[in-house]
Amino acid sequence: MHARVRRGAWLAALIAGFGFGTAGSSAATPGMHHALRAATAPRAELTAAKRIVLPGGAVIERFQQRVGRTPVLGAEAITNQAPGGSPRILTDTTRPTIQVPGSARISRGRAIAVAKSSVGVQGLRAPASATLGIQPGDGGTLVWRVQVPAAHPLGDFEVLVDAGNGSVVARDDLLRNFHTGRAKLYRVNPVVQNRGARHLWNIQGDRDTPLLRKLRRRVKLPNLDDGQHCLAGRWVRALRGHNQKETCKPNLDWSRITRSDRRFEPLEVYFQINRAQRYIQSLGFSDSNPTPNGIADRVQRAVADAYRLDNSAYSPFTQTITYGRGGVDDAEDGDVILHEYGHAMQDSESSAFGHSSRYGPAAVAEGSSDYWAAVMSWRSPHTANEDDVCIFDWDAIRYGRFFPRVPPEKSGRRCGRRTDVNRTLDEATARCPRVPFGGRYAPDPHCVGEVWSTGLWNIRRSLASEGRARARDMDQIYLASQFMYTGKETLKDAANALLCADEDLHPKGRPGDCRGEHYAVIHREMTRRGILH
Numbered sequence: 073m074h075a076r077v078r079r080g081a082w083l084a085a086l087i088a089g090f091g092f093g094t095a096g097s098s099a100a101t102p103g104m105h106h107a108l109r110a111a112t113a114p115r116a117e118l119t120a121a122k123r124i125v126l127p128g129g130a131v132i133e134r135f136q137q138r139v140g141r142t143p144v145l146g147a148e149a150i151t152n153q154a155p156g157g158s159p160r161i162l163t164d165t166t167r168p169t170i171q172v173p174g175s176a177r178i179s180r181g182r183a184i185a186v187a188k189s190s191v192g193v194q195g196l197r198a199p200a201s202a203t204l205g206i207q208p209g210d211g212g213t214l215v216w217r218v219q220v221p222a223a224h225p226l227g228d229f230e231v232l233v234d235a236g237n238g239s240v241v242a243r244d245d246l247l248r249n250f251h252t253g254r255a256k257l258y259r260v261n262p263v264v265q266n267r268g269a270r271h272l273w274n275i276q277g278d279r280d281t282p283l284l285r286k287l288r289r290r291v292k293l294p295n296l297d298d299g300q301h302c303l304a305g306r307w308v309r310a311l312r313g314h315n316q317k318e319t320c321k322p323n324l325d326w327s328r329i330t331r332s333d334r335r336f337e338p339l340e341v342y343f344q345i346n347r348a349q350r351y352i353q354s355l356g357f358s359d360s361n362p363t364p365n366g367i368a369d370r371v372q373r374a375v376a377d378a379y380r381l382d383n384s385a386y387s388p389f390t391q392t393i394t395y396g397r398g399g400v401d402d403a404e405d406g407d408v409i410l411h412e413y414g415h416a417m418q419d420s421e422s423s424a425f426g427h428s429s430r431y432g433p434a435a436v437a438e439g440s441s442d443y444w445a446a447v448m449s450w451r452s453p454h455t456a457n458e459d460d461v462c463i464f465d466w467d468a469i470r471y472g473r474f475f476p477r478v479p480p481e482k483s484g485r486r487c488g489r490r491t492d493v494n495r496t497l498d499e500a501t502a503r504c505p506r507v508p509f510g511g512r513y514a515p516d517p518h519c520v521g522e523v524w525s526t527g528l529w530n531i532r533r534s535l536a537s538e539g540r541a542r543a544r545d546m547d548q549i550y551l552a553s554q555f556m557y558t559g560k561e562t563l564k565d566a567a568n569a570l571l572c573a574d575e576d577l578h579p580k581g582r583p584g585d586c587r588g589e590h591y592a593v594i595h596r597e598m599t600r601r602g603i604l605h
């Protein structure tokens with residue numbers, strides 16, 4: 073067998089006194105011995121560290137330079153051996169003349185303390201650790217290489233502390249670096265920006281008008297990945313069209329793009345999803361926490377103008393969102409973008425719920441996603457309640473139901489759905505249009521979902537009357553409750569989950585009775601909606 077032949081060769085090399093370390097199992101064939109002579113460091117200092125065999129048999133091997141057992145930081149030789157060929161050095165960052173270091177005078181614990189205070193750490197995601205290494209240059213300095221996985225400030229900090237005198241030699245953040253792009257977009261959608269639909273009724277397909285141009289606002293697109301110029305970032309990868317094209321610009325300045333340009337929609341998608349995830353993180357849900365509790369804390373793949381249909385969807389199988397371009401391009405409307413992201417969040421919190429095909433979960437999911445669109449509208453500057461509760465004000469400009477002007481707005485508008493529908497669950501079940509659902513006809517779950525979104529929104533309004541921080545409390549309670557959802561969730565179950573999440577976050581009275589600080593407000597509203605009794 074091939075492996076046995078190689079091991080024999082390695083033993084022969086060792087016996088011949090080539091002095092390789094033992095970390096690798098198959099490093100020092102005579103061919104390798106010859107190859108490593110080309111490295112800068114004396115070959116006795118090269119320790120086999122990792123060996124990778126590619127399909128077809130080529131071998132890539134890494135060697136770490138060690139002096140007196142201590143690794144020289146960043147000093148490696150990498151060899152490549154094509155099938156049937158002999159190994160040769162590809163890259164070499166090893167150093168000549170490094171002195172054997174003495175022992176550390178600073179303790180590991182002391183080095184970690186120095187590193188943490190140099191970063192200004194207030195919280196960790198995992199314990200800090202430290203190992204000794206040699207920082208090359210001037211014959212080499214013995215250092216503690218301290219790794220600090222910090223939560224606040226968020227970063228993977230690597231701090232080199234001089235093991236002789238305790239001074240900080242270097243400090244880096246190894247978390248990915250991000251860049252910020254620029255664009256002029258709709259903060260929510262054109263109707264919200266215009267305080268009503270007046271002068272917008274005649275939309276003429278995907279064309280620009282002076283007004284539609286003017287309603288765009290300067291926005292930043294933060295968290296774009298380093299080393300690329302497209303809409304790929306920490307939490308979103310926004311693509312466009314049925315062949316999922318990238319939208320790229322070397323200077324990351326997309327300010328001249330308007331709605332008639334196909335690049336507009338992926339920009340809007342990036343902007344909205346990134347800001348939603350930032351808000352989620354600010355509410356304390358993050359996979360960077362010591363105990364990860366993130367909600368869709370990953371790169372969300374989202375495709376704008378994906379097809380001609382006037383529909384958008386989140387796929388729990390592929391975890392991808394697709395936005396249609398029927399009627400108004402769906403991804404020109406922040407409400408549509410965020411409604412679908414709401415489904416991605418639900419799936420991330422409870423995949424049983426996200427993957428359920430049952431009726432109850434569908435109604436809860438639709439209502440919750442509308443609630444999320446309303447929340448994100450509320451968080452936009454200068455929006456009024458009418459902007460928030462009218463869902464899809466822009467996408468629904470043709471198909472929605474008309475609602476007259478509500479002060480302080482300037483004109484009326486059409487809405488696809490609303491989060492201020494004053495119905496009970498029984499009334500909705502009786503009056504909502506019947507649609508095919510799971511082989512039968514049932515009240516449209518989007519319509520029944522309005523009872524749920526309205527309940528959530530009314531609770532939020534009650535809390536918000538005590539200040540904006542209380543409104544954030546409600547969003548946090550809602551997000552926490554979604555972790556408890558099952559694949560058979562009913563509106564009643566979801567209301568009970570909300571009560572329990574409130575107690576978890578705002579305990580009061582007897583522990584475990586799901587009667588927290590906001591019990592009365594939540595229970596009263598859910599009773600009014602006929603969801604609880």
Ligand SMILES: [Ca+2]
Pocket residue numbers: 278331332333334336337401404
């Ligand atoms: Ca467009």
Ligand SMILES: [Ca+2]
Pocket residue numbers: 382383396397398399400401402467
């Ligand atoms: Ca549309």
Ligand SMILES: [Ca+2]
Pocket residue numbers: 264407449458459460461462463464465
């Ligand atoms: Ca709206």
Ligand SMILES: [Zn+2]
Pocket residue numbers: 411412415437438441
């Ligand atoms: Zn939906």
